[in-house]
Amino acid sequence: MHLSKNCPDRSFAILEGRDAIGGTWDLFRYPGIRSDSDMHTLGFAFKPWTHEKSIADAPAILDYLHETASEYGIEKLIRYNHRVTRIEWDSATARWTVTVRKDDTETLQMQCRFLYMCTGYYSYTDPYQPEFPGRDTFKGPVFHPQFWPEGLDYKGKSTVVIGSGATAVTIIPAIRAILDSPDLKLDGFIGPGHVSTVIGLRPYGFIARDHGKPVVVSGFEPLDVLQGAQMILRQLAEGRSEVENQYMRVVREQGNPLALEAIAEQALRRGTGARGLRAILEEVLLNTMYELPGRSDVGSVMIDAETVRLASADASL
Numbered sequence: 001m002h003l004s005k006n007c008p009d010r011s012f013a014i015l016e017g018r019d020a021i022g023g024t025w026d027l028f029r030y031p032g033i034r035s036d037s038d039m040h041t042l043g044f045a046f047k048p049w050t051h052e053k054s055i056a057d058a059p060a061i062l063d064y065l066h067e068t069a070s071e072y073g074i075e076k077l078i079r080y081n082h083r084v085t086r087i088e089w090d091s092a093t094a095r096w097t098v099t100v101r102k103d104d105t106e107t108l109q110m111q112c113r114f115l116y117m118c119t120g121y122y123s124y125t126d127p128y129q130p131e132f133p134g135r136d137t138f139k140g141p142v143f144h145p146q147f148w149p150e151g152l153d154y155k156g157k158s159t160v161v162i163g164s165g166a167t168a169v170t171i172i173p174a175i176r177a178i179l180d181s182p183d184l185k186l187d188g189f190i191g192p193g194h195v196s197t198v199i200g201l202r203p204y205g206f207i208a209r210d211h212g213k214p215v216v217v218s219g220f221e222p223l224d225v226l227q228g229a230q231m232i233l234r235q236l237a238e239g240r241s242e243v244e245n246q247y248m249r250v251v252r253e254q255g256n257p258l259a260l261e262a263i264a265e266q267a268l269r270r271g272t273g274a275r276g277l278r279a280i281l282e283e284v285l286l287n288t289m290y291e292l293p294g295r296s297d298v299g300s301v302m303i304d305a306e307t308v309r310l311a312s313a314d315a316s317l
Contacts (some may be wrong), residue, residue, distance in 0.1 A: 001046060001072040013110065014074070015100060017083035018124070021075065022065055025058040027124060030145040033058040044068060082108075087115065130222050158187045162218075162225055188232040190225065191217035193247040200255025201243045208241045219247040 003012050020026050025033075034057040035042065043049030047068050051060055069075040085107075086099035096115045100108045122128075127146045135142055140157075143149060191204050196217045204215045214235035218228030228246045235242060245251055 001044075001074060004073070012077075013112075014078045015082040015084060015098075016078050016080050019080050021069060021078060022062045023120070025062045025065065028058065028146060028148070029150065030148040035061060039064075047071070130220070130225065132222060132225065156185050158185055160188070160190060160229070162190050186213060187236060188214040188216070190228045190232070191215050191243075193217060193219045193224075193251060196245075196247065196251045196255065198256045198259045200251070201245055201253045202255075204243045208243050212241045214241050215243045217243070217245050217247050217251055219250065 003010060018027070035055055038054040039049040039051065039056050039061070040054050043064070049056075049064065051064070053060070056064075066075070069078075081103045083101045083104075084098055085101050088097045088099075089095075090097065095111050095113055098110045098112065098115065100110060102108055124146075127144050129144055141149070141152075189204070189207055201217060204217070207213050207215050214232045216228040216231045216235075218224050224246060231244050231246055235244070245253065
């Protein structure tokens with residue numbers, strides 16, 4: 001849009017390796033997939049995000065992308081099924097030569113003076129998957145959420161989620177709904193280590209407290225995951241349902257107070273308007289109480305499914 005408007009004398013090409021736009025929001029189909037940052041910030045400045053939810057699910061984001069691309073005439077400029085296989089720079093001519101595989105049947109070369117790569121930091125076809133001893137003898141399905149099987153029926157089955165980062169945060173709200181199902185039999189959860197460095201252990205309390213399922217926050221190395229599974233089995237054998245921390249070298253029970261204080265600071269500064277952090281707090285930090293050390297005006301932040309409020313030490317806020 002900016003090139004068409006500000007540089008009308010310049011030609012450009014948009015190459016898309018897949019047959020559709022949307023990237024993550026079109027490719028990933030696991031339950032609960034949504035953004036991990038507010039869409040008011042991630043949305044386009046020339047077409048602000050106006051949806052009622054700032055932490056939006058994939059279908060809403062995909063609709064937004066299609067609407068924007070169509071409205072500004074971008075969609076018709078995209079060359080689908082054009083996969084870049086090689087890029088070379090020639091200093092003598094000050095040009096890039098881009099080798100492209102079209103429709104997996106034809107190889108093309110294109111030249112340009114400026115090259116902007118929007119490839120992301122992961123592979124669509126080969127995401128990182130740790131090796132777990134015995135995986136090949138496991139009788140149930142094992143898969144990466146990037147390749148979520150269509151029509152997968154996981155109700156009434158024992159399930160383990162080994163998650164990290166934003167994917168785990170988006171899956172967990174869906175897990176809450178699953179746990180509420182009377183038909184489901186699920187034995188325990190391995191919680192995401194990276195997210196837990198900020199939020200700590202308490203957000204997982206509802207799983208152990210309300211549903212009687214053990215939770216172990218684990219690191220990502222194979223030995224971390226194996227020890228996390230062992231800790232879950234020990235809880236099951238002993239008839240316990242608690243939130244335990246295997247990733248003690250990084251994760252603390254209270255999480256990162258400075259990061260949590262920054263969240264509260266933003267909420268105080270921006271209030272609860274549409275562009276504030278209310279929706280983020282409501283959707284991501286449900287049923288959580290955080291103490292905020294070093295703040296005289298805020299004793300804690302209480303978040304539940306209905307309200308978000310900052311409680312001062314004298315309860316005057």
